[in-house]
Amino acid sequence: MKKTVLASVIAGMAFSGQALAVELYNSGGSTFSVGGHISMGIGNDDDDELEVQSISPRININATQDLGHGWSADVKGEWSVNTLEGGDNSFSTRLGYIGVTHETWGRGVGGTQWSPYYDVGGIADMPIAFANDFLYVNGYELGTGRAERMISYRKTFNFGDNLDFNLGAGWQGDNSEGGTDYGNRGQLGLSVDLGGIFVGYAFTTGSVSGSNDDAMGNLVSAKYGTYGDGLFIAAVYEMGDSFRNAVGQAGAYDSYSIEAIAAFALANSLNFSLNYESHENDDDSKTVFSQMALQVEYNFTGKFMGYAGYQIDLGDDYADDGDDKYALGVRYYL
Template sequence: MKKTILAIAIPALFATGATNAQEIYNDGENAFSIGGRLNLMVESANNEGERDLRSENNSSRINLNFSRKMSENVTARATMEYGLDNPNGNSDSPFFNRLGFIAVDHADYGSVSYGKQWSTYYTITGVTDVFWVYGGTAMGIYDNGDKAGTARANDALQYNGSFGGVNLSGQYQFADEDEGRKDSYSGAVSYDFDFGLNVGATYHQMNRTDAEKSEVFNDGDAKLTALAASYNQGPIYAAVSYGEFKNHVQFEGATGVSDKAIGHEGVFAYTLDMGLQLYTGWNVQEDKNSSADLKTALVGAMYDWNNVLLYTEYQDETTKSVSGAKEDDNRLAVGVRYNF
């Protein structure tokens, strides 16, 4: 059985650095590797009605990976990943935790993991969250501070397995009153076709505490349902995702989260032999109970120079509040990412 991770579904140049790591030690039983990236960019953006040019950190990070062979078919591993806060400036707290989990993998039966990890919901919806700078705004992944556990889920117990092209994932998230969560659970299934197509579906539900319901001005629990498909063949990568969200998304000008919203994302990329990648896509999210929405168009290019990535990306975003007021936000970023 092959162990499936999200990076496998993403073309090499999109995934560069996602699993990039240098092995430091391996005695045949124990192994240790370190990886990550320093990712800096210059961004031109609107700031209170005026164009502003600034230097930004674009999700720099460092990860530590450990593994131990327990038997012929069983391997235990642990991952710790820390984000770097403002690595090109001053910071009182330069690190924050992104991931921290322990997993046990079986060659035939799959993997069980526990800790802070990428969510079951993300194994499906992450196929369109692949832009180098922007994106990831329409599928409810990062909404509401990720309290629901739809991105990097805290305190999560998870199972992942692949059987003859069928990929299964299940997750349970334990209670955390500080996050407003009684608990959450999710499931996902996808299928890999031989010609590069993957299709999948997922459901995620977060059961809120009474205090959290008061905080988001909504008595319901968060419920997300999503479908996604991706195609990866040769130089072409294309993906689309669609989701329906109950009591989860908050729109501009709203006092609380929406009773019902929908979202969809898409991306198309073509990678030339020389290492140049050209891509475009969109993110759209709509409130079904008002005219509020979020519409984003993206276009960009990236050049892989021996694992030093040079990229530029443009975002044209229009936000409509619940009152119907519109606001435009267009941004241009030019950056460099050093993978190690």
């Protein structure tokens, strides 16, 4: 496959911080690999008690098939892994899709996947411990993070060595979750890569029960550099109409959210980052959450990473028991 098409195939994997896999089979145009990661560390819970933690552990399987004439197919299944407790509920689905890609015509995907909206909005979702919480508020149903039951299309237009224009579009059918009914949803993602600079815009809309207005989100983002390689700066701003429905809130509300991060990685891979995030209920002019985190990550090897982070609770207008959070641990990539 051409470089630009391959980039679209792995975009969601790269944004989710998991770009490693062990190839177990490669023959006759077919490949099969296993990937994922397990994190283990300590940190404090919502009651400010010290506990053993595992941050977003997962395992995935990946397969590809060369179909000839410039076409290829791929399949991915990814599951959250319960690493801290025994019992029957050990796995839950994170991703599950089939994709078909052509060198010229682009890529189509069907299933639970990282959405075109996340291609634009997830550029700051990089540190292991603390990052970009607002994208995961109703993320599955609204398709702002991992999107359930989605059909998507992506295409990269190359205008030279340093200029790419990326187009993404997605559709989801009716979906109900937690007593809220979400109607047919459509979304669009547009972005430009200019050397080390990325600028993007994403839009999503669809009906939601309990509101006369569609649940609509508009998002803009920009970044410079590559996370983990020297200087990296990124910012995301989202405006939502009857959009988010955060835990503890009654129904969907108009909102705006901000995520910004600055990071610098030394030559020895020691990576320092500072990020800020806020999520506002614009209907009530109240802050749902606001926080800032200082974090550091270090690659002991290509597959074994250490991390530490301290997140400062900057306050909100709904709870009086907010506490700072901290995390310290290691992550092993399969």
